[in-house]
Amino acid sequence: MGGSAVVVGGGIGGLSAALGLRLIGWEVTVVERAPVLADAGAGISLHANGLRALDALGVGEAVRAAARPQYTGGTRTPGGGWLARMDGAALERELGTPIVGIPRAVLHRLLRTALPAEAVVVGAEVTSVDHSDPARVRIPLGDTVLDADLVVAADGVNSRLRARLFPDHPGPAYSGSTVLRAITERPVDLRTDFELTWGKGAEFGHIAFADGRAEWHAVLNSPVGVRHSDALAEMRRRFGDWHAPIPALLEATRPDAVLHHDINELATDLPTFTAGRIVLLGDAAHAMTPNLGQGACQALEDAATLAGALATERTVDSALTRYDTERRPRSQSVARAARQAGRMGQQLTHPLAIAVRNTALRLAPSGATVRTILRHADWTPPSLD
Incomplete structure (x- = not known):
């Protein structure tokens, strides 16, 4: 079954x-509504x-060649103590690959250049x-x-488009x-290669890249819409006394490079x-918090599953029914797990709750x-050959 499609969004x-x-x-x-695909963004696992x-x-081969495998790292306290270690080699034995880190802009560019420019x-x-x-489906586009x-x-x-299709849905929160x-x-x-550090209502993490640079992120409990006149200075104030290499990561960052999003x-x-x-x-379809590192991975699963359904079903309608049946329960389950991971991780503020969580992680x-x-992460895509 072949056909024509319009994809709204160039992410x-x-x-x-x-x-x-x-x-x-x-x-x-x-x-894509942006006038230029600027390949912007920070990093991604x-x-x-x-x-x-x-x-x-x-x-996949091109992405792996540009990425850095994550074999070492884990979760720490602000003083540097380890709560849990990551074993990338064990993941590789189980799944055939470790987690990898790559600049989001590089991933975006690899996807875009695999398409004809006129597409x-x-x-x-x-x-x-x-x-x-x-x-x-008819799509008005200018003239x-x-x-x-x-x-x-x-x-x-x-x-x-989601807002138009589901006007009674409350939308993002x-x-x-x-x-x-x-x-x-x-x-x-x-x-x-990768670390997360959990403090009181705050998380600091890094992803190392193949060229020696790194992405860092700081997640904070905060009222919506709060912004800082000098975001990098605020990060140094909040995290400057946390363990190495956090001060060095901030020192190696230009002030105008800091992105801030709720x-x-x-x-x-x-x-x-x-x-x-x-x-x-x-x-x-299923915007989720980043606490499991699964947001982009779930979108990639969506793309492969949609193509697989359209390749094997007899009609577009039956393919879309299959896509919804396969993708909605899984992606919504992952989103719920990500939300819960945030509540038990970065968002915790009560000292007793933090102590209990840290002890449980150390004893696991x-x-x-x-x-x-x-x-x-253990998911098998359909064959598109």
């Missing part, structure tokens, strides 16, 4: 969906499920769709109208946490990921961290 999920659809013989146009999806989409339209905004015809067999809504946590992050300007001497999520599950010939994908068996990751 990781949208580009991945386009790659999958093209692999199974569909004509695809990606519409990809678990085995995300890497397997990228393999199915045909870009991506920038500086154009989709604000509405006409899906009154059960077999076709033209695109006709397609399928529209993939991959327009992010603040998806306008503030999680209670805000995140500041940046990539260092120069390489930093790091002893581990963390919003779809705390209320959608009843379906499809509406006629429109399908929701990625954050538009050595394989507990691996088993926790396996619960979400």
Whole structure:
């Protein structure tokens, strides 16, 4: 079964969906409202499920070549004590790959360059769709109208298409946490590939990259909308006395490199990921907190699953039913687990609760961290050959 599709949104999920659809013989146009695809962003960790999806989409080898495996690291206290160690080698034995770290901009560029340039339209905004015809979708786009067999809504946590399709849904909700992050300007001497450090209502972490630079992030309990005139100075004030290499990571960062976003999520599950010939994908469908590192991985799973369903089902409608059946329970379950991980991790503030959690982590068996990751990362994509 072939057809034509319009993908709304040129982020990781949208580009991945386009790659999958093209692999199974569909004509695809990606519409992105930003005037330039600037390959911006900080860093990202990809678990085995995300890497397997990228393999199915045909870009896994290129992503692995640009990424740094995460073999060492874990979770620490602000004073430097270890709460839990990460065993990347054990994950590799179980899943065939460790977790890898890569700049988000590099991943985005690899996805984009795997598509023909003419398949991506920038500086154009989709604000509405006409899906009154059960077999076709019409998309007004400036002075033209695109006709397609399928529209993939991959327009992010603040998806306008989701709001139109589900007007009674409350939409994204503030999680209670805000995140500041940046990539260092120069390489930093790091002893581990990945770390998280939990303090009172705060988390600081880093992801090491193949070129020696690193991404760091700071997640804070905060009222919504709070911003700082000098974000880097605020990070030095909050985290300057935490263990090494945190001060060095901040020292290696330019003030204008710090990004600051409130963390919003779809705390209320959608009843379906499809509406006629429109399908929701990625954050538009299941925006989640970053506490499990699964947001992008779930979008990549969406893309591979959608392509697999369309490749094997007899009709578009049956393919979308299968996509919803397979993706909605899993992605919403991962989102709930991420929310709970945040509440038991970074968001804790009561000293007794923090002490109990830390003691439990220290006493947990050595394989507990691996088993926790396996619960979400052990996923097999469909074949798109």
